[in-house]
Amino acid sequence: MSHIALYRAWRPQTFRDMVGQQHVVQTLQNAIRERRISHAYLFNGPRGTGKTSAAKILAKAVNCLEGPTPDPCNVCDACVGITSGSIMDVVEIDAASNRGIDEIRDIRDKVRYAPTEVRYKVYIIDEVHMLTSEAFNALLKTLEEPPAHVIFILATTEPHKLPATIISRCQRFDFRQVGMEEQTERLRRICEEEGIAADDDALAYIARLSDGGMRDAISLLEQVASFAGGRITLDEAVDVTGGMVAEQFAELANAVRDRDVAAIMALTEGLMQAGKSADKCIENLIYYFRDLLLLKLVPGQHAGTERIVDPERFRAMAESFSKDRLFQMIDTLNKYQNEMRHAAQPQTLFEVALMKICTIPEPGAALDSAARSVPAASAGGRETAASSEVLRLQQRIDTLEQRLEQLMREGVAAGGMPAASPAAGNGGRAGGRTGGAAFGSRPGGAPSASPSIGKVKLEPFAAARGGEAFERIRAQWPEALQRVKEAGVSVHAWLINGEPVSAVDDQVLLAFKNTIHRETTEKPANREVIERVLQAVFGRPLRFVTVMQKDWQAAEGSAQNAAAEPLQWQARRSRLRRASRNG
Template sequence: MTHIALYRAWRPQTFQDMVGQQHIRQTLQNAIREQRIAHAYLFNGPRGTGKTTTAKVFAKAVNCEHGPAPEPCNECAACRGITAGTIMDVVEIDAASNRGIDEIRDIRDNVRYAPSEVRYKVYIIDEVHMLTTEAFNALLKTLEEPPSHVIFILATTEPHKLPATVISRCQRFDFRQVSLEEQIERLRQITEEEGITAEPEALEYIARLSDGGMRDAISLLEQSAAFGSEKITLEGAVDVTGGLAVRQFAGIAEAVRDGNAAAVLPLIEGLMQGGKSPDKCLENLIYYFRDLLVLKLAPASAEGMGRMADPAVFRDMAEGFSSERIFRMIDELNRYQNEMRHAAHPQTLFEVALLKICTLPESASLGSGAQPAADNRGASAPAASGHEIAALQQRIDQLERKLEQLQRSGGAAPAAAPGAAAGGAPARAGSSGFGPRSGGNLRTVKLDPFASAAASADTAQLRGKWTEVLGRIKDARVTVHAWLVDGEPVSWAGDSVLIAFKNTMHRETTEKQANRELIERVLQETLGKPIQLATVMQKDWQQASSGVSAERKAEPLELSHDEPPVAASRPEWVEEAFKLFGEDLVELKKE
């Protein structure tokens, strides 16, 4: 018997034959019994879980000559015709190959006509998510105002791709994966009825490999039966599916656990000589280590959840791995699995993947992409306890307070700006008087010398040439210009220039070594002498310079024709005139 014949022979013909979808069966039967049949249904769920089959059983139940009945009789002409596909009023459409608007328009034009052979016209649209946007729009109009004699059943594995307007007009049923026990029981029933001898371990392996899809399980069952001449063994099922036996898993996992790279390559070579597929082997290994992880993190729910082997068999193997290490191994194997799809030599990539996880350290930093598991701290290098961390943090806080006290009392401070005199208020980036702990490149600057020189001729010259400085920096490196443009030149004292910033991030970026060197080089070229850069926050500068401004406020303004006026006494429009025409062409006179 071929696979198609076997699948058809065991395809559910009534609601009672459905496996693993009792909630859907009960809801649909009650709707038929109470004459509450909706005009549109949406069946969604994993492949092979019975969506299309349920749709055909439902079509038979509502059109049965002895119904509508909760169960089709499968004996009347309507039931037999729907099963054989000869009833023209029950239409099954594959949206993957008929996804255009023309096909949906044909449906929209035909639904207005009453059924000719049975009670209801039933349209089963499989893989409905493949329809185009225009087709969905055409279908939506029909779903909004359907004739009473039409039922739409939409089936899909990806309901998230459907428009919300379509979903809202359907009764939605979520098909779930068939449980392992239900699959094994159905496979055992099939083998008994078909006269096939099967080992219980082989049936369990096939059920685990089908990933909850009954259709896939029946397909693998017949493939294994054909391989073993109507006798299904575990070894034969493993061979025909291209998977790995439990003993082969154990050998690879043991070599990985012990970090024995020399034992990995012979194992791989044996698998390849046995005709195994590298991508299939890699996929099975991911499932195997996934089962180990479930066994470690959720032992109570591990029974019946294992895909590649019985959890009781490899419980000892799970003890040899930490949860953190399994997480990182799965991440690595998944990355290599994605690369293998486009690899010219899959076997080589498979070997590299196993050697990689074989040499992974027991504990790794977060930078490796692994997330450490909370229950695994004891398995790796000793970690600091919460009490020790709290004590260290307290000690850091004490040292910071002491440094702040020293700074306020005039004690030794970090390197001041060159040329700045001793004493004076420091420019603080934070409450402690130092730059941010993350940056480490901000220096404390004593502002008194700069405050005294704020009204000097040098400062006025600096302001006058600042536009030229910015232009040269922009030509040299535009990114540095983008940060520096936020700053304002406020003083030139000795061989140091002070720039005040409004934004802390702009100041921190400007203070980086490479950026500082570029700015100082441009300042030297523009001003004609070696210059060192100092920075300060705008609010700190205003506070430091306010005392000097108050002292000079009462002094009379004395202007000389030979000497340009100081910047502090100039109005803003005068400053702009100096910037535009230069100090040689501008002359101020007191009216």
């Protein structure tokens, strides 16, 4: 039994073979049936979802000897030739390797001539976003005045990189990620047709790893089938793809729950020696804790995971974590996963991520109680570096708060504080307590390192939170982050830790949890890059201002209380009126 080139054997040949793209298929078939064929199409979507396959099927549909027909026959000379690639009038171009203006000019010269073998000349340009600006300009001229016998099909995974002038001249179709159930069913059908024995949980695991791409799912199935002896099992699928088995999940989760860093280090070393990749391990852990969280939030529903073979043990593990802690752990692992893509030592970063989620405190635990527990832990020899750091920071914060309150009572101006005072480093906190006023300069008139830090008045932003303008900014924020990443990976690494929370006029307010991330983002060189990207994404000049997250939460709470105060007075007046009438 041979499993070589399984994807080529199961590549869609008709629209009926397309999986999970019914909205695209129905629209194209109706257009062909009604003879409303466009001169240019844009197929956009994640990798492996059928964009290029759909383009070839469309080429066969319009050129089939029995058509144009929504269902190409795949037996006539035109269909067979297009499938094999021998029809010279149907040209497939990889824009990643043919991205210059010369290649597009060659196309522009040839489109003038009528097709010689079939009804339409079809140009399929894959990864079209890789074309240069000059090539796009040359292509635009052809798209504006196309000959009647030419059809362009552009395929891309990154449509935001295409000029708007190109997109506006194409009919755009968005290909979606294929659902897990549809993928599993298609893999099961392939196994039945090819004589491959496979367990359902193994097929579900392969579907999950493909991330919605049918091509990737079939390629993984071919790889696992080549490895398996007689039957594809879940353990074999996990082993071949470098994943983690259920027992390893349970051991790591137990160590995280017990905050046992020593056990985590031993387990991590064992995983690395077994050939597991750090990025794959952290990805699997995110899925695992996501399933725990889902079971806690929706107890009556199956967790939707193929990794857990013992539901009772899985349920007991979910009960040992609070949902707030699970949220924080998933968020932390996700941040480290993003950083791991650029790390020189991914194993070290994986170990740090696990140690980090071990030290996440349970929500609701007051810092002062943590501080009181430190001496007792020290007496028993169990004091950790994290507890010591928490105590030191808490004591420093308490001292700073006392000094600030004393200065405000005495009426001392903020700019007149002694040069040695560490309160200037806590400008964000002071701003939150004094309605947005903070330290903008140092003694002697020397400007601060970050001129905009601490000068933000939060009242206008708190009043404008949730506005329509801000919602538009938040909806496009992922695109802005991606553009910043393309402009500079290091700038993106600092900016991603900030969250847009409000917007007023031409200013966007970003809230940061970490002072270092905030200060580095505020540096003039980083600010210039970020604001240039913001102007390009939102089409107008935008500046960003920053605040610490705790200060923003305090300002939000004050705004909500201020909004609720008139309602409280109205209720009080109503009670007084009722009392006077009754009296």
